[in-house]
Amino acid sequence: MKFSILRDRLIQSVQDVSKAISTRTTIPILTGIKIIADEDGITLTGSDSDISIESFIPKEEDGNEIVAIQQTGGIVLQAKFFTELVKKLPMDIVEIEVMNQFQTIIRSGKSEFSLIGLDAEEYPHLPQIVEDKVFKIPTDILKHLIRQTVFAVSSAETRPILTGVNWNIKDNQLNCTATDSHRLAQRTAEIESTNGTEYNIVIPGKSLNELNKILDDTSDLVEIVITDNQVLFKAKHLLFFSRLLEGNYPDTSRLIPTDVKTEIVVKTKEFLQAIDRASLLAREGQNANVVKLATLDSTPGLIEISSNTPEVGKVVDQVQCQSIEGEELKISFSAKYMMDALKALEGMEISIRFTGAMRPFVIRPINDETILQLILPVRTY
Structure with a gap:
């Protein structure tokens, strides 16, 4: 096998397939990247049995030559060394040539490396998928x-x-x-x-x-x-295989409450920042990372976010809401879970619907029914 290739395209493909490679595999050849050169271009493959990624580099794209193939063939090279080596090559063009005994020469400019490869024929085949679903x-x-x-x-x-x-x-x-x-x-x-x-x-x-x-x-x-038992994602020049998990996923629809006792509408960014500040003093103690939210009868339109760790101190923050409807509320929850949920939501304002201090509550962006976050509270009151 012998070919020359644009370094940047090689780096991109090597980094993509490396994401499927594990150093903890029981099959030694899977610690390597399989490289196949044929008449159409170069195919790189990485796998850990659970995930397999195949990246194809065509000979030319948009009229520009990317790969020049002198001799077809295949090799498996140690991912750890090959990945680092490719990134540090000095010139824009890389030449790869496989000699006797799977010895592989990698040249770029005045630099030349020699890696001992493995037989590509020994590499496990990717799952054969019937494309009817x-x-x-x-x-x-x-x-x-x-x-x-x-x-x-x-x-x-x-x-x-x-x-x-x-x-x-x-x-x-x-x-x-x-x-x-x-x-x-x-x-x-x-x-x-x-x-x-x-x-x-x-x-x-x-x-x-x-x-x-x-x-x-x-x-x-x-x-x-x-x-x-498999799912395949096919994007441009990329195949991504993953095994599926076996078993029945629990019915989560019954977890989502349909009734509402208290609803607040709040600006996502301001609310997230207040939770973040409160979490700073909530990382120690028995209820680590728990913050409290309370509606304030004395000042309508405001909610109070607080946390208290006796050996560290306490923080009290107030957030202006767009609206508050329903019963008075005091509830505690994980600051991390709330921040994760808020970061995943898109939109300037969110609605949070509560059904009591110990029932799950639902967070949604305003005017978007396609996304929902639900969090279970923590008992502290």
């Missing part, structure tokens, strides 16, 4: 869906199903739900489905986080293919 969604909307839900997955392996995001597809609508049983994030979006089939799958949060990092923020459509 397919739908499409714009890349930027997919990135929003991931960002606004994935933070709420569980990090505890005691209930593995909760470490993923539940995707429910019905009537050309995608409903994404994540919960760690203390909070819940939900987002819906319209999709383009080819066959109107219903699906209910759970994608690992880790997979979605990695996918989000490598997708460009464009309106180009991403094709999503679902099988019994």
Whole structure:
């Protein structure tokens, strides 16, 4: 195998596929990046068995030559060394040549490196996916869906199903739900489905986080293919495979309260800043990271945000609301959960609907029913 390639394009593809590579794999060859050169261009692959990423670099794009192939072939190179090496090469053009015994020469300008590679034939094959369950969604909307839900997955392996995001597809609508049983994030979006089939799958949060990092923020459509145990995301020159989590995702619809006892409307930024300030003194003690919210009878239109750690001190902050309706309220909750939820919401103003001091409460942007955040309170009063 022998080819020369633009360094920047090689770096981008190497960084993309590296996101699927784990140093803790029990299959040694999976610590490497597979590089295949054929008549059409270069294909790089990285995998850890759970996630597999394939990046294709065409010979030319928009009339510009990117790759010049002198000899087709393949090699697997250690990801750790190859990634660092490529980033530090001095010139814009990189030449890669595989010699006898899988010895690989990498040249750029006056620099020359030699790496011992592995046989590309030994690299595990990517999942073979039958593309009969397919739908499409714009890349930027997919990135929003991931960002606004994935933070709420569980990090505890005691209930593995909760470490993923539940995707429910019905009537050309995608409903994404994540919960760690203390909070819940939900987002819906319209999709383009080819066959109107219903699906209910759970994608690992880790997979979605990695996918989000490598997708460009464009309106180009991403094709999503679902099988019994795999999901494939197809973007321009990129294939991203992820295994699905096995098991039944809990029915979260009954967690979302339908009644409202107190509703406040508040500016997102001001509220977030007040929670952030209160959390500074709430990091120690028995109720670490818990802040309190109270409506004030004495001064209508204001809410009080406070935290108190006896050995550190206390903070009291007041926030002007756009409106407050319903019963008087005192409630405590995790500052981190609230800040995570507020950062995921888009919009200048939010509505927070409470149904009592010990019942879950719902946060939504004003005039947007597609996104919902739910948080369970903490008992302190």
